[in-house]
Amino acid sequence: MREIPVESITEAVSEMCIKVCHELSDDMRTCLFDAYEKETSDIGKKILGQLKDNLAIAKEEMIPICQDTGMAVIFMKVGQDVHLTGGDITDAVNEGVRRGYREGFLRKSVVADPIERVNTKDNTPAVIHYEIVPGDKVGITLAPKGFGSENMSRVFMLKPADGIEGVKASILEAVRDAGPNACPPMVVGVGIGGTFEKCALLAKEALTRPAGEHSPIGYVKDLEEEMLDAINELDIGPAGLGGKCTAFAVNINTYPTHIAGLPVAVNICCHVNRHISVEI
Amino acid sequence: MEKHVTVPFDKSVSESLKAGDYVFLDGTVYVARDAAHKRMTQSLAAGNELPFDIKDQTIYYMGPSPARDGKVIGSAGPTTASRMDKYAPQLLDLGQTGMIGKGRRSQAVKDAMIRNKATYFAAVGGAGALLSKCITSSEVVAYDDLGAEAVRKLTIKDFPVIVVMDCHGGCLY
């Protein structure tokens, strides 16, 4: 049994919140820079140029890339040989979010109740997904999610007979409806299979996979590539004002499912697709 | 076409703007999001005044991140405008001439824009750090308890926007 004090998780989460809201990961930066070079629409190029400048200003002056610093979504992979000490793990994660959002001057965007809507003023609670895995380490992935794009995400409970063509049509429908509202260029996370909630989780986790890294499953990789091309033919473009670059990546995760079902979730993320991982 | 426009502006300025114009805004705008719009329409329903005179004003749909010491404001990019669609027609009918946000609007808003000669501008979503550099002052003028959703008055300079919907029915989306 390896002992890990929960305070070290609080510290890691707090630092990750601040870093991820000011600096995009290399894969996302590369996507943006490449898109700028390739964009042929004048207005599209101008917008991608603004987004490049925005990234530089954010990092240099420590101003969040986007004012919507999101609701903190956290994937915790806890090794089964780890003994967490010194307190409640969920409290420790939330304390990390609280500290990070306060010390990083990040926006507090969480309301305590979906109907009563009073702001909790510290961006907690986070949405935390725990998984018990082999080993003696704790893996933390933080992906603060903005709601301009979250609001455009969809779940489709398809029939098995709809097949891969049904999946393609669902992805394109979600992206077309999202259009300018989701701050394109987007990253599209897709979950296929599982159950109603499992496919949504697959889609969310797909957004944390580095852009440009493909599924190890042959047909899924092909689908990712085909969908990216099809989405970029839609002429939604940067900021939805037309152009070649509507999405940077389509990341698809799959899972076994029931004989009677074909669940598909499409989790749309904007160009500020923030994700960061550490292992303790 | 690139233009400079001073805010606030009246209907005649709106009439000169066309979907597709790339505009730099200079002057003052008010900031309000969902919660502030809800309160403003509740005040009107109760027969009270709005927290500012809305005639000829532009509302920026935005909720900034907190300002660091010595800064005017934090990150300050647009939020999705359609969430204000329920409230916007009433405010346009009271004389509001400009809206800054991102994304599509409802038919009711389009109709109210044509009826009242108002303009809808998009600022680039997710460019909040860059846009914050075009804001030279920021002051909370109402509903301070709403935190990031309070009503603010901003002074802006060379603030880059694109006319996405004009008062003649033109739309870029």
Ligand code: SF4
């Ligand atoms: S969708 Fe993304 S880029 Fe757009 S406002 Fe929300 S967090 Fe920012």
